Amino acid sequence: MVEVKEFWRWKEYNWKNPDIQWKDAAVITAGVDVGSVSSQAVVMCDNEIYAFANMRTGSDSPNGALNAMKWALEDTGMTLDDIHCKVGTGYGRVNVPFADRAITEIACHAKGANYMYGPTVRTIMDMGGQDCKAIRCDEKGKVVSFLMNDKCAAGTGRGMESFASLLGVSIEEVGELSLQVEEEPPPVSNTCVVFAKTEATGLLRSGWSTEKVLAAYCSAMAHRVVSLLERIGMEEDFAITGGIAKNVGVVSRLEKELGVKALKPRYDTQIAGAMGAALFAKALVEKGENR
Amino acid sequence: MIANYGYKDGSGDFFISIDTNKCMECEEKPCMEACPAGILEKFADDYNDVVVGVKEEHRKKIKYSCAECKPASGKRNLACQAACKPDAIAHTW
Amino acid sequence: MITAGIDVGNKNTRALILKDGEVLARSLVPSGFDQKKAARDVFDATLKRAGISEADVDYTMATGTGQEKVTFAHGRVTEVSSAARGAVKIFPGARTVIDVGAEEGRAIKTDEKGKVMDFAINEKCAAGTGSFVESMSRALEVTLEEMGPLSLNGENSVPMNAQCAVFAESEVISLIHSRIPKEDIAKSIHEAMASRISSMVRRVGIQKDVVMLGGVAYNKGFVEALEEDLELKLLIPEDYPEYISAFGAALVAVDKAGSK
Numbered sequence: 001m002v003e004v005k006e007f008w009r010w011k012e013y014n015w016k017n018p019d020i021q022w023k024d025a026a027v028i029t030a031g032v033d034v035g036s037v038s039s040q041a042v043v044m045c046d047n048e049i050y051a052f053a054n055m056r057t058g059s060d061s062p063n064g065a066l067n068a069m070k071w072a073l074e075d076t077g078m079t080l081d082d083i084h085c086k087v088g089t090g091y092g093r094v095n096v097p098f099a100d101r102a103i104t105e106i107a108c109h110a111k112g113a114n115y116m117y118g119p120t121v122r123t124i125m126d127m128g129g130q131d132c133k134a135i136r137c138d139e140k141g142k143v144v145s146f147l148m149n150d151k152c153a154a155g156t157g158r159g160m161e162s163f164a165s166l167l168g169v170s171i172e173e174v175g176e177l178s179l180q181v182e183e184e185p186p187p188v189s190n191t192c193v194v195f196a197k198t199e200a201t202g203l204l205r206s207g208w209s210t211e212k213v214l215a216a217y218c219s220a221m222a223h224r225v226v227s228l229l230e231r232i233g234m235e236e237d238f239a240i241t242g243g244i245a246k247n248v249g250v251v252s253r254l255e256k257e258l259g260v261k262a263l264k265p266r267y268d269t270q271i272a273g274a275m276g277a278a279l280f281a282k283a284l285v286e287k288g289e290n291r
Numbered sequence: 292m293i294a295n296y297g298y299k300d301g302s303g304d305f306f307i308s309i310d311t312n313k314c315m316e317c318e319e320k321p322c323m324e325a326c327p328a329g330i331l332e333k334f335a336d337d338y339n340d341v342v343v344g345v346k347e348e349h350r351k352k353i354k355y356s357c358a359e360c361k362p363a364s365g366k367r368n369l370a371c372q373a374a375c376k377p378d379a380i381a382h383t384w
Numbered sequence: 385m386i387t388a389g390i391d392v393g394n395k396n397t398r399a400l401i402l403k404d405g406e407v408l409a410r411s412l413v414p415s416g417f418d419q420k421k422a423a424r425d426v427f428d429a430t431l432k433r434a435g436i437s438e439a440d441v442d443y444t445m446a447t448g449t450g451q452e453k454v455t456f457a458h459g460r461v462t463e464v465s466s467a468a469r470g471a472v473k474i475f476p477g478a479r480t481v482i483d484v485g486a487e488e489g490r491a492i493k494t495d496e497k498g499k500v501m502d503f504a505i506n507e508k509c510a511a512g513t514g515s516f517v518e519s520m521s522r523a524l525e526v527t528l529e530e531m532g533p534l535s536l537n538g539e540n541s542v543p544m545n546a547q548c549a550v551f552a553e554s555e556v557i558s559l560i561h562s563r564i565p566k567e568d569i570a571k572s573i574h575e576a577m578a579s580r581i582s583s584m585v586r587r588v589g590i591q592k593d594v595v596m597l598g599g600v601a602y603n604k605g606f607v608e609a610l611e612e613d614l615e616l617k618l619l620i621p622e623d624y625p626e627y628i629s630a631f632g633a634a635l636v637a638v639d640k641a642g643s644k
Contacts, residue, residue, distance in 0.1 A: 104337050130551060143292050143337075144293070145293035146294060147306065149298050150351065151298035151352075152298055152300035152509070152547075152548045153548045153550035154300070154301065158550055158554070190508065191300065192300065192508060192509050192510050192549075194510035194515050194516075195301065195508070195510060195515070198394075227299070227304075228299065231383075232293070301508035302507065302508045302512075351546075352580075355579065355584075358583040363491075364502050
């Protein structure tokens with residue numbers, strides 16, 4: 001029997017801050033970001049991140065939200081009832097049964113990035129599993145301008161997964177491999193992932209190495225993202241969030257084309273949305289609007 | 292806030308952008324009625340401003356939803372834009 | 385007079401040889417990754433089938449997205465013009481021509497002589513092309529040929545949210561998991577694509593008769609979905625809907641050869 005390799009699979013994990021005793025916290029809030037591909041839950045104690053989990057969304061989103069939340073709370077002794085306010089966000093935000101409020105992922109990403117990267121962030125590029133978001137915000141993390149593209153797989157994690165599967169490369173290795181080329185090849189000319197895959201097959205047949213094809217695809221992806229940023233107007237400081245932010249092949253080419261360095265992430269780039277949701281939850285508690 | 296609704300795919304950029312700072316000042320929102328395809332709706336955004344946006348079900352097929360107002364050749368007649376008094380609506384294509 | 389039309393598409397390359405208005409021979413090869421070779425091969429095969437040599441051909445006309453690869457052709461004509469010309473020759477009443485191939489979709493408005501009045505093209509995105517149905521057939525684990533008959537047996541359609549072929553694949557897989565019959569899924573896939581094609585056709589304006597060409601015209605499930613969406617009957621060339629551009633190019637070649 002042929003073993004079916006899941007090249008798209010990335011590592012799911014949870015994390016807990018060992019320096020925080022949650023029972024001492026005045027305000028405990030949580031944010032859950034239910035995306036089409038991955039879900040994250042973040043628990044905040046006062047102003048600090050206490051715990052989070054990052055996992056793949058299952059086929060039904062109510063369980064996806066609960067699974068992520070439960071995993072974040074694993075071995076903490078904390079239960080859902082200990083959390084003062086919970087906000088759901090992301091594509092599946094209306095399906096978070098335990099949430100007190102649902103807020104769009106655009107607003108949450110801006111708020112989360114403002115916290116994660118600091119108040120100097122003005123432009124955020126979120127490259128998620130099934131969408132791309134270009135967001136401009138002010139020093140408070142309030143959205144000034146945004147654009148979301150969730151119609152087309154080009155520029156998304158799912159598109160990258162589909163491409164990586166064709167080449168038999170694990171999604172986590174794509175970035176590094178794509179940098180192992182002597183000379184930067186011209187980008188793949190087709191934007192559409194379906195057509196780009198046909199193009200890639202042709203390039204491989206004409207003798208291109210896997211690394212070279214990956215380089216051509218990563219640079220096409222970077223180019224596409226730049227065009228989205230141009231539409232909303234690019235202003236520094238600049239941050240990249242989402243799963244693709246972990247792909248050095250795309251990030252380095254994106255920085256090169258923009259002529260701008262992205263801020264170095266201090267946290268997992270995939271938790272920005274859930275982080276923002278937890279911050280919105282905190283603001284609701286402070287305003288006494290959490291129930 | 293400049294809210295862009297629509298998408299970019301291999302065939303081009305298709306966005307309707309709404310300047311919510313201008314839109315929120317308009318009470319009547321006549322653009323909603325004016326649109327022959329009925330793609331616009333009124334809602335309170337994340338900052339509680341009452342503004343117009345493109346309905347969720349049209350966002351991924353806006354090129355097709357707006358086709359009626361944009362013939363392949365000949366005069367374009369963007370009813371939403373014509374009806375918008377604060378000049379808050381723009382089309383990218 | 386003998387003329388030839390060579391249509392180099394993204395997926396297949398076709399050649400057709402015409403002698404005094406009659407089709408002598410036609411053949412098809414996959415375009416592969418060397419369109420120049422494909423054009424040569426298909427032309428040689430067609431000549432052989434017609435029992436003539438290249439020197440017997442008075443004029444050769446290239447068309448299709450890879451038309452510039454046909455270095456041996458005497459002239460070139462756009463795929464829009466060749467499709468309109470071919471369609472009007474077969475159906476003199478044709479005024480609107482819908483041509484959906486593997487990687488493009490086109491809607492053309494033509495006059496009674498087969499001259500293009502207006503057109504709209506859907507390309508560079510698989511969602512409005514034959515590739516969409518092909519991707520979905522893989523997700524459904526059936527062959528592309530089975531898609532049409534499968535869909536005709538569908539009773540209910542489910543709304544498809546994804547517009548992108550990559551996202552729609554995931555959606556189809558989750559529909560299979562939730563035990564929606566494959567017939568219904570196939571029907572829904574064709575309806576989703578038909579609505580994209582029909583709005584493209586509406587942009588050029590619908591004027592009867594409406595002809596459908598291209599490889600996707602073989603798919604009866606799609607044709608039915610499009611007919612329902614457009615609320616009219618489509619005329620489809622019986623034997624060879626995907627050779628009409630090559631046929632049209634060969635007709636244009638007759639004019640060119642005559643004025644030489």
